[in-house]
Amino acid sequence: MRANDTSRLALQSISRYPLRTSMLLLAIAIGVAAVILLTAVGEGARRYVTGEFAALGTHLLVVLPGKTETAGAGAAGMLIGATARDLTLDDAAAILRSNRIRQVAPVVVGSGNASWRQRQREITVLGTTYEMLDIQHWSMQRGRFLPQIDMNISAPVCVMGDGVSREFFDNANPLGEWLRIGDTRCRVIGVLAQAGVTGPFDTDELVILPVASAQALFNTAGVFRILIEAVSRESMQAARRDIIEIVKRRHQGEEDITVVTQDAVLSTFDSIFGMITAALAGIAAISLIVAGILIMNVMLVAVSQRTQEIGLLKALGAKRQQILLLFLTEAVYLCFLGTLLGLALGSLGTYLLRSLFPAINFGAPAWAIFAAIGIAISSGLVFGILPASRAARLDPVQSLAGR
Amino acid sequence: MMRLDQVSRDFEVGDQIVHALDRIDLEIQAGEYISVMGPSGSGKSTLLNLLGLLDRPTSGRYWLNNEDVSHFSDNELADQRQRNIGFIFQSFHLIPRLNALENVELPLVLAGVAIKERRDRARAVLDSVGLSTRMNHRPDQLSGGERQRVAIGRAIVMRPGVLLADEPTGNLDSKSGAEVVEIIEQLNRNGISLLVVTHDPEIGGRAQRHLVMHDGKIVGDMGTRSK
Numbered sequence: 001m002r003a004n005d006t007s008r009l010a011l012q013s014i015s016r017y018p019l020r021t022s023m024l025l026l027a028i029a030i031g032v033a034a035v036i037l038l039t040a041v042g043e044g045a046r047r048y049v050t051g052e053f054a055a056l057g058t059h060l061l062v063v064l065p066g067k068t069e070t071a072g073a074g075a076a077g078m079l080i081g082a083t084a085r086d087l088t089l090d091d092a093a094a095i096l097r098s099n100r101i102r103q104v105a106p107v108v109v110g111s112g113n114a115s116w117r118q119r120q121r122e123i124t125v126l127g128t129t130y131e132m133l134d135i136q137h138w139s140m141q142r143g144r145f146l147p148q149i150d151m152n153i154s155a156p157v158c159v160m161g162d163g164v165s166r167e168f169f170d171n172a173n174p175l176g177e178w179l180r181i182g183d184t185r186c187r188v189i190g191v192l193a194q195a196g197v198t199g200p201f202d203t204d205e206l207v208i209l210p211v212a213s214a215q216a217l218f219n220t221a222g223v224f225r226i227l228i229e230a231v232s233r234e235s236m237q238a239a240r241r242d243i244i245e246i247v248k249r250r251h252q253g254e255e256d257i258t259v260v261t262q263d264a265v266l267s268t269f270d271s272i273f274g275m276i277t278a279a280l281a282g283i284a285a286i287s288l289i290v291a292g293i294l295i296m297n298v299m300l301v302a303v304s305q306r307t308q309e310i311g312l313l314k315a316l317g318a319k320r321q322q323i324l325l326l327f328l329t330e331a332v333y334l335c336f337l338g339t340l341l342g343l344a345l346g347s348l349g350t351y352l353l354r355s356l357f358p359a360i361n362f363g364a365p366a367w368a369i370f371a372a373i374g375i376a377i378s379s380g381l382v383f384g385i386l387p388a389s390r391a392a393r394l395d396p397v398q399s400l401a402g403r
Numbered sequence: 404m405m406r407l408d409q410v411s412r413d414f415e416v417g418d419q420i421v422h423a424l425d426r427i428d429l430e431i432q433a434g435e436y437i438s439v440m441g442p443s444g445s446g447k448s449t450l451l452n453l454l455g456l457l458d459r460p461t462s463g464r465y466w467l468n469n470e471d472v473s474h475f476s477d478n479e480l481a482d483q484r485q486r487n488i489g490f491i492f493q494s495f496h497l498i499p500r501l502n503a504l505e506n507v508e509l510p511l512v513l514a515g516v517a518i519k520e521r522r523d524r525a526r527a528v529l530d531s532v533g534l535s536t537r538m539n540h541r542p543d544q545l546s547g548g549e550r551q552r553v554a555i556g557r558a559i560v561m562r563p564g565v566l567l568a569d570e571p572t573g574n575l576d577s578k579s580g581a582e583v584v585e586i587i588e589q590l591n592r593n594g595i596s597l598l599v600v601t602h603d604p605e606i607g608g609r610a611q612r613h614l615v616m617h618d619g620k621i622v623g624d625m626g627t628r629s630k
Binding site for chain 1: 452455457458477478481482484485486490492496498500501509510512513514515517557561
């Protein structure tokens with residue numbers, strides 16, 4: 001029997017029961033659409049997070065005191081080793097000597113009590129340098145950022161986050177006012193533009209001091225971390241080696257720091273989200289298997305309803321393989337058409353998601369689309385085999401009699 | 404052209420064995436017109452199914468065109484059916500979603516014949532049974548007599564050597580029945596062997612050779628042997 005005849009007969013059989021066929025198409029379409037939508041959400045989340053991360057600048061490295069392996073279990077980036085020595089401002093200055101490094105910004109963080117006239121509140125104090133503005137891609141709402149002075153010099157100036165400024169000064173201009181923090185005072189010289197949480201900082205709740213002033217405030221000689229911007233993406237690995245080498249030499253040959261490249265964090269995020277998306281796809285694929293079982297069930301019923309027809313075909317000389325192929329083609333057609341419908345529904349849903357959340361770039365990854373199509377069609381083949389072979393094995397005499 | 408040699412067909416019904424055909428010997432020449440009659444359960448339909456290769460004997464041999472087909476595989480039997488045998492059933496067995504033309508060309512589709520050739524052949528056959536104006540009608544738009552004529556067309560479109568008819572007029576009124584009988588007798592006059600199973604003595608009497616069956620055996624074989 002010719003291929004286009006098999007196909008034509010299969011399509012004729014499917015269109016004979018429009019309600020039953022529509023139900024099956026819908027079942028498959030839902031499965032395929034589910035795979036597409038769920039992976040679109042997962043992929044959108046991944047793109048968003050890694051994109052935001054990447055927007056911070058992919059040339060960033062962070063130096064932490066202590067090697068994380070010797071420091072015991074804990075979240076990356078926040079732990080200090082028990083026997084590590086402090087990172088100092090001189091370490092930060094020394095690191096600048098590498099020609100693969102464009103700029104550095106040491107970081108001191110602590111919480112303090114800020115007050116102005118009658119008002120007071122707990123704030124997070126960030127001690128850093130002029131370069132921090134550029135490294136974090138912050139922008140100013142009013143005034144200017146920290147002055148470009150030697151990092152070892154303290155100055156009684158501060159920059160406020162948007163939230164802090166509103167709390168103390170409502171919408172009035174705070175520039176020139178004196179803020180009391182702990183037992184020191186500083187003059188407000190700038191307000192950061194509202195930025196929410198960027199990286200590890202909740203910028204709106206910060207008060208930023210020159211790093212030396214912060215060290216004096218918290219009575220510490222060391223720095224919490226050093227943020228470093230490499231010259232280029234390509235030079236990051238070399239920059240990393242330079243940093244470790246420089247600090248090691250300064251710390252009597254001990255490698256007691258951890259250098260985290262943003263790349264490593266980025267790729268960790270990437271793979272976590274990648275796994276989440278794959279898991280979502282797996283869950284959605286289960287619904288395709290269920291749809292396949294549905295098809296098998298419906299086709300078994302169809303075969304028992306069409307025994308006379310099958311008997312007639314055999315009487316006319318149809319071979320077993322031809323009958324098998326006919327029914328299998330019906331199953332595959334159902335899956336194929338259902339898949340097309342599901343792709344359309346999935347695309348529509350993705351489009352709706354994108355219009356509702358324009359900030360996030362939803363979109364099912366190509367592997368998910370191909371997986372959905374592949375699973376749907378294989379489902380048809382696998383679950384169509386049983387009813388098709390049952391039809392092929394029917395006894396012609398019994399079938400013609402309707403048994 | 405068809406020879407049965409000590410052919411039996413047994414069926415298991417529960418834990419009993421029913422001898423639907425009991426050591427039948429039968430020889431049929433090309434071009435014969437034979438009727439098979441007998442009470443229900445006598446084995447007439449089983450004989451027809453066996454001759455038509457829809458069934459295999461439990462014992463004995465069946466020679467079709469000098470070939471021993473008793474132990475042919477399912478596919479080989481299907482091939483023989485397609486090329487040598489035409490069936491006509493009491494309940495027509497047309498496919499309801501196909502029109503008359505598509506029903507007639509079904510054997511040609513199964514045989515892989517190209518679309519133009521099979522359309523032409525099917526049209527010619529429908530012409531010969533007087534249905535040239537009803538080709539695009541579906542079975543539910545045709546009368547009983549017209550449906551049986553479509554079935555006859557389907558049975559002869561592959562130009563088989565033998566036509567097997569199981570109660571061909573059973574579901575028809577007398578007028579349509581007579582038309583159908585006339586058509587198949589004309590086919591027989593043109594050379595096709597014709598076997599008609601019937602319980603209607605008027606129809607059975609028209610054949611040249613009358614077989615009577617009882618309890619799986621041929622108990623009567625009368626009439627002229629050849630044209």
